[in-house]
Amino acid sequence: MGKDQKDDANEPLSDYGQPLTFEKVWQMFRETDKKFKETDRKIDRLARLYGGVSENSRDVAEKFFRRGLEARDALFGIPYDQVARLEKRTRQLQGEYDIVLYNGEYMIVIEVKYKLHPDDVEDFLHRKLPAFKPLFPEYADQKLIGAVAGMSVPADSYETAEKNGLLVLTQSGENISVMNPRDFVLKEF
Numbered sequence: 001m002g003k004d005q006k007d008d009a010n011e012p013l014s015d016y017g018q019p020l021t022f023e024k025v026w027q028m029f030r031e032t033d034k035k036f037k038e039t040d041r042k043i044d045r046l047a048r049l050y051g052g053v054s055e056n057s058r059d060v061a062e063k064f065f066r067r068g069l070e071a072r073d074a075l076f077g078i079p080y081d082q083v084a085r086l087e088k089r090t091r092q093l094q095g096e097y098d099i100v101l102y103n104g105e106y107m108i109v110i111e112v113k114y115k116l117h118p119d120d121v122e123d124f125l126h127r128k129l130p131a132f133k134p135l136f137p138e139y140a141d142q143k144l145i146g147a148v149a150g151m152s153v154p155a156d157s158y159e160t161a162e163k164n165g166l167l168v169l170t171q172s173g174e175n176i177s178v179m180n181p182r183d184f185v186l187k188e189f
Contacts, residue, residue, distance in 0.1 A: 057114035062098050065112050065149045065169065068176040069099060076167055076178055076186065078106050078145065088135045095128060095135045099149075107132075107142045110169070116150030116157040124148060125164050129189055144189040153179065 069075065070083050080101035087096045099110040109132055111124040129146050133139060147167035150157070158179055161168045165187020168179040 058112070061114040061149070061151050062112045064151065064171065065110065065176060066099055069101060069110075072176075075101060075108055075147075076180070076184075078108060079103055080106070080108065086136065090135065093131045093135050095131045097128070097132065102139075102142065105143060106145060107139055108145045108147055108167070110147040110149050110167075112149045114150065115152040116148055116154070116161075116168075118154075118157050118160045121148055121157055121160045121164070121166070125166070132189075145186050146189055149176075 066083065066085075073079055073081070078101075080103045082102050084100045084102075085098060086100050088094070097109050098112040101108040101110070109129060111120065111128065113120050124146065129144075132144060145167065146165070147169060148157075148161050149169035151171045153168060153170045158168050162180060162184070165185070167184075167186065170177050170179055
């Protein structure tokens with residue numbers, strides 16, 4: 001160190017050119033914490049708002065398809081006389097099935113989404129549908145057909161569902177439309 005250099009530590013300076021004190025640093029931490037809490041509150045409010053919109057959209061889609069299917073007595077040539085929503089939880093499994101159509105021989109289990117994504121189709125195929133008969137052993141002797149429904153069904157979602165043998169339902173004006181071709185071969189699960 002030369003004679004002209006001071007022997008001061010290189011301490012951070014405040015806005016006024018003074019070294020920061022413990023109290024000043026502590027105040028800065030409190031102000032930052034307050035800003036984080038305000039941001040968290042805003043994020044929570046947005047999450048509740050988005051969750052409400054998402055839940056409302058799902059409810060609208062489920063009501064649309066339920067009402068449309070209650071007005072019919074067959075789907076893709078399979079007659080049915082009962083329309084239900086089934087839920088069950090055991091120690092090992094749980095399942096919520098939006099719409100179930102049945103007639104004593106066949107059960108058509110339908111997963112409903114406002115906008116059907118390929119991930120929704122995969123989840124239904126690999127998690128929800130395989131859990132149906134273990135959750136409801138009283139229907140173990142029924143022929144099980146899987147279906148997905150969406151107010152909006154993008155092409156990749158339709159392709160995933162069709163290649164796995166699922167019926168695909170969508171909105172057509174005020175009616176329900178089956179997207180599968182007439183010669184489509186249903187898969188029994």
